[in-house]
Amino acid sequence: xxxxxxxxxxxxxxxxxxxxxxxxxxxxxxxxxxxxxxxxxxxxxxxxxxxxxxxxxxxxxxxxxxxxxxxxxxxxxxxxxxxxxxxxxxxxxxxxxxxxxxxxxxxxxxxxxxxxxxxxxxxxxxxxxxxxxxxxxxxxxxxxxxxxxxxxxxxxxxxxxxxxxxxxxxxxxxxxxxxxxxxxxxxxxxxxxxxxxxxxxxxxxxxxxxxxxxxxxxxxxxxxxxxxxxxxxxxxxxxxxxxxxxxxxxxxxxxxxxxxxxxxxxxxxxxxxxxxxxxxxxxxxxxxxxxxxxxxxx
Amino acid sequence: xxxxxxxxxxxxxxxxxxxxxxxxxxxxxxxxxxxxxxxxxxxxxxxxxxxxxxxxxxxxxxxxxxxxxxxxxxxxxxxxxxxxxxxxxxxxxxxxxxxxxxxxxxxxxxxxxxxxxxxxxxxxxxxxxxxxxxxxxxxxxxxxxxxxxxxxxxxxxxxxxxxxxxxxxxxxxxxxxxxxxxxxxxxxxxxxxxxxxxxxxxxxxxxxxxxxxxxxxxxxxxxxxxxxxxxxxxxxxxxxxxxxxxxxxxxxxxxxxxxxxxxxxxxxxxxxxxxxxxxxxxxxxxxxxxxxxxxxxxxxxxxxxxxxxxxxxxxxxxxxxxxxxxxxxxxxxxxxxxxxxxxxxx
Numbered sequence: 271x272x273x274x275x276x277x278x279x280x281x282x283x284x285x286x287x288x289x290x291x292x293x294x295x296x297x298x299x300x301x302x303x304x305x306x307x308x309x310x311x312x313x314x315x316x317x318x319x320x321x322x323x324x325x326x327x328x329x330x331x332x333x334x335x336x337x338x339x340x341x342x343x344x345x346x347x348x349x350x351x352x353x354x355x356x357x358x359x360x361x362x363x364x365x366x367x368x369x370x371x372x373x374x375x376x377x378x379x380x381x382x383x384x385x386x387x388x389x390x391x392x393x394x395x396x397x398x399x400x401x402x403x404x405x406x407x408x409x410x411x412x413x414x415x416x417x418x419x420x421x422x423x424x425x426x427x428x429x430x431x432x433x434x435x436x437x438x439x440x441x442x443x444x445x446x447x448x449x450x451x452x453x454x455x456x457x458x459x460x461x462x463x464x465x466x467x468x469x470x471x472x473x474x475x476x477x478x479x480x481x482x483x484x485x486x487x488x489x490x491x492x493x494x495x496x497x498x499x500x501x502x503x504x505x506x507x508x509x510x511x512x513x514x515x516x517x518x519x520x521x522x523x524x525x526x527x528x529x530x531x532x533x534x535x536x537x538x539x540x541x542x543x544x545x546x547x548x549x550x551x552x553x554x555x556x557x558x559x560x561x562x563x564x565x566x567x568x
Numbered sequence: 569x570x571x572x573x574x575x576x577x578x579x580x581x582x583x584x585x586x587x588x589x590x591x592x593x594x595x596x597x598x599x600x601x602x603x604x605x606x607x608x609x610x611x612x613x614x615x616x617x618x619x620x621x622x623x624x625x626x627x628x629x630x631x632x633x634x635x636x637x638x639x640x641x642x643x644x645x646x647x648x649x650x651x652x653x654x655x656x657x658x659x660x661x662x663x664x665x666x667x668x669x670x671x672x673x674x675x676x677x678x679x680x681x682x683x684x685x686x687x688x689x690x691x692x693x694x695x696x697x698x699x700x701x702x703x704x705x706x707x708x709x710x711x712x713x714x715x716x717x718x719x720x721x722x723x724x725x726x727x728x729x730x731x732x733x734x735x736x737x738x739x740x741x742x743x744x745x746x747x748x749x750x751x752x753x754x755x756x757x758x759x760x761x762x763x764x765x766x767x768x769x770x771x772x773x774x775x776x777x778x779x780x781x782x783x784x785x786x787x788x789x790x791x792x793x794x795x796x797x798x799x800x801x802x803x804x805x806x807x808x809x810x811x812x813x814x815x816x817x818x819x820x821x822x823x824x825x826x827x828x829x830x831x832x833x834x835x836x837x838x839x840x841x842x843x844x845x846x847x848x849x850x851x852x853x854x855x856x857x858x859x860x861x862x863x864x865x866x867x868x869x870x871x872x873x874x875x876x877x878x879x880x881x882x883x884x885x886x887x888x889x890x891x892x893x894x895x896x897x898x899x900x901x902x903x904x905x906x907x908x909x910x911x912x913x914x
Contacts, residue, residue: 302693351889357692358640359888362834365827366884373878377871496704499697507693535712542708545701549686552698556689 274525276410282521283418284479288498289505289513290425291472296507297445298465299349301360305368307495309470310477311388312375313337314487317478319383321395330397334474340371341470345462392486397478400485417479424475425514428468432510441465445508500548506561516559520544582763601748605741614740615812616857621744621751622809624849627832628758628841629801634830635839636762637794638774639687641699644802645825646706649818650676651803652810653710653719656727665730665811669750673804679706680799684792703826710818724815747808754804759842761797770794802829828852835887837894847895856880 288306295303313333321329344367352360379385398416402409432438441461443451452458480494481487501520505512528540557563573588575581585591605614626644633639655672659665683702690698710719719725730737730746737743761767769790772780781787810816836848856876863872891898905912 302697348885348889355888355892358634358696359834359892361693361696362830363885363888365831366881366888369877369881369884371881373874373876373881376874376877380871380874496700499700503694503697538708538711542705545704549698549701552690552694553686556691556694 272408274529275522276408277414278522278525279518280411280414280418280521281524282518283421283514284476284483284494284517285498285501285520286514286517287421287424287472287479288476288494289501289517290428290510291469291476292498292502293505293508293510293513294428294465294469294472296502297510298441298462298469299345299353299360301349301357301364302499302502302507303364303469304361304495305344305364305371306473306498307492308368308371308375309337309340309473310480310494311487311489311491312340312371313474313477314481314491315375315379315391317397317481318391318393318487321393321397326395326397329395330474330478333478334471337470337474338467339470341466341473342463345466349466350459350462388489390484390486390488390490393482396482396485398482413482413485417482420475421479424472428472429510431468437461437464497544500544503548503558504551506558508562509558509560512558512560520547523547584759598752601752602745605744611740614744616853618740618744618747618812619809620846620849620853621747622805622812623829623832623853624846625751625754625805625808626802626829627836627845627849628755629798629805630829631833631836631838631841631845632758632761632770632801633794633798634833635837635841635844636767636770636774637791638777639684639791639794640692640696641795641798642696642823642826642830643683643699643702643706644798644829645821645823645827646703647676647680647799647802648806648809648825649710649816649821650679650706651806652816652821653725654803655807656725656810656816657718659728659811664733665728666732666746669804669807669811672807673800676803677796677800680795681792683799684795687791687795688788700823703823707818707822719818720816724817727810727814727816729814730811743812747812750804750808754801755842755846758797758801762841766790766793831884835884835894837896840894840896844894844896847899851895852880855883 288310292302292306295301313336316333316336317329320332323329324332344364348363348367349360352363376387379388385391396413398420399412401412403412403415404410432442437460440451440456441464443454443456444458444461448458476494476498477491480497481491484490497520501513501516503516504519505514505516523544524540527543531539531543551559575586580586585594605617626648630641630644633641651672654675655665655668658668658671663671683699686698687695709715713721716722730743732746737746769780769785770793772783772785773787773790773794777787806821809820832848832852833845834848835851836846837844856879859876859879860872863875868875887894
């Protein structure tokens, strides 16, 4: 029982980190980035490819750097020219980006390391410590624990940046009221670019942590993009703090769903249980638990 | 003598086939659609055409939901899967295939109704995500062991042959004719929905749902109706596909299918229910195949699928950035340019 709670909470930390990058992008561009999964997979494969050559620290830096560049390019080349278009068109554009990234990654994998496709490849150098910590009866997966700690640390670093740095304040001002922020001299370009760059770095980390759960990289890493959706809905699309609470709720519901409901409804129910929970909560609180309620007028 | 053709009746003014060129175009178009395989005769092209016919049904359904009503859905793939499996199940239990296809559509419509319910309170992004959840939940449901009798589990579910009364349609051309006929009938019906009071109510909901409610449109009813139409069309499309390929697995319709259908609608033209959906489907199915063929012809092997994905993504982006209203708008511009030919607007 306590095992399940620990497992759920630790998983939740990774989901919260994943959700945070959705929230940052939502606050900057008012869209959901559906290229998330492809970007996370790109990051994990880059780490897998470079880590035996240059060691884990440099490999993480390489994949963070690449993903930040990709995020920059996506923002500059696709999202910014489309400002003012219907939201759904922009979301569709992120799906186009996902195809582009996936195709480019596949071409790289075939030409570089000569893989026939997105196959499971175990990490030769793990990004996080592996093994099991024992605390009395309680066995904690070291990988999960460190992923959780690293997620919380990234989360905290981002919150501090968002709250205290000038750029963070500018980003918050832009997301609250674009026009008022512009009138007060916030540079819109800067705050968009940095939002996407930070989101790109966070996508890399969450992709890596999620891949480390499987001990290697596979097409499954793309799932993190879907797993984080219930989190942002529960927490509210524009709530940074909500992401962490909702992340843990989703992690717990997944673990408990897996333990108690898989036998009742059949295998894999734990994976869709958070989605069902999400739809039910949406029916009663469409703007999530912590999201800003929008009032509509004719 | 009047210089031109003038109508004295409102009915004539609103008719689909207004000008003589419409009759000529319809006759030539239909003849071409039914007879081109006799001239070309490639089995590969014929299968591609069947594929396009089935997928454009789902795209047209989504176009009614999204283009006319403004409600986004990413669950078309799941509804196609449900339609395919339901029609196979009905057909193996003795329902004639031609009846099983629309019947499967009607059954799946009930499911579409359930997933339309959240649309009462959710909008845009939130609705997108809730339909995405529907896609994954249905996908999971079809994969569970408990549903193996329905989906064939780990094996493919085989469809009985397509029969019309005592005749069994076995060759690809015959299947194409049957599927094309069903698709054309459905698309004609949808084209008419867009012009009727239902279509006007749907458009009112799309443009401003609160204002629509104030002028007396039952918003919830029409939103549900749009969800039902889109689920029905997707299911019939899936069922047609099932009878065409005769073997369906849960892998045939995935989240990726939903994305493809949505891409077809956006590339073809939102709100242009027939032309937009069909052209968009031709694009999203034909272009990747053409790219793959081109790379094979160029001798690029191994990475042709990777390049196909990348080029396809780039094309979607190019469309959204440079022609956001889609292929139909592009064609309209070309038509306008030809009409004004030596002159042009600046």
